[in-house]
Amino acid sequence: MNNKPNFSNLLKCKGLKVTKHRNSVLEVIESSNRPVTAEDIYIILKQKDISINLSSIYRILDTLVANSLINKFIFEETNKTCYEMNDMQHKHYLICNGCKKVFPISGCPLHAYESQLEDTLDFTITNHKLEIYGYCKDCKKK
Ligand SMILES: [Zn+2]
Ligand SMILES: [Zn+2]
Structure with a gap:
């Protein structure tokens, strides 16, 4: 089995x-x-x-x-x-410029910033996109 x-x-x-x-x-x-x-x-x-x-x-x-x-x-x-x-979770990703692998990151750093924007600019925010680019552990070594 x-x-x-x-x-x-x-x-x-x-x-x-x-x-x-x-x-x-x-x-x-x-x-x-x-x-x-x-x-x-x-x-x-x-x-x-x-x-x-x-x-x-x-x-x-x-x-x-x-x-x-x-x-x-x-x-x-x-x-x-x-x-x-x-899994119904709001997530963001790190994307490696070298090998193009995608790494999920937990948590979102933008929610506090969003409420601040909504307050100061009187704008209702519905969603956002955030992709972070760089080089992963393996590609940095090369
Ligand atoms: Zn890489
Ligand atoms: Zn987010």
Whole structure:
């Protein structure tokens, strides 16, 4: 037996059919500690000997996004579409200019600043975007 996380309930919960590939894609996204691209998922599944083509992965990702199981977002700078589990948390990211990896950071430093702006400028803020660029630990060494 294996102790892999089982996403069947999550899928059933949304009224989606449970398939091996949907489970595998969710498992890759869940076990990654950073947002992944469809290509990342493809490579990881291939290493696990799971045969699936890239267009099927995109189809699965679209379904999962449409059912709010995962989030999809595009980083403007790198123009890469990334996916992560939808844990309903407001997050920001560090993006490495070298290897283009994306690192989630917890917490948001802007909420206090937002309320200050709302007060002083009489502006109602609905959301914001913040991406921080630089070089990761590995790329700094190079
Ligand atoms: Zn890097
Ligand atoms: Zn924020």
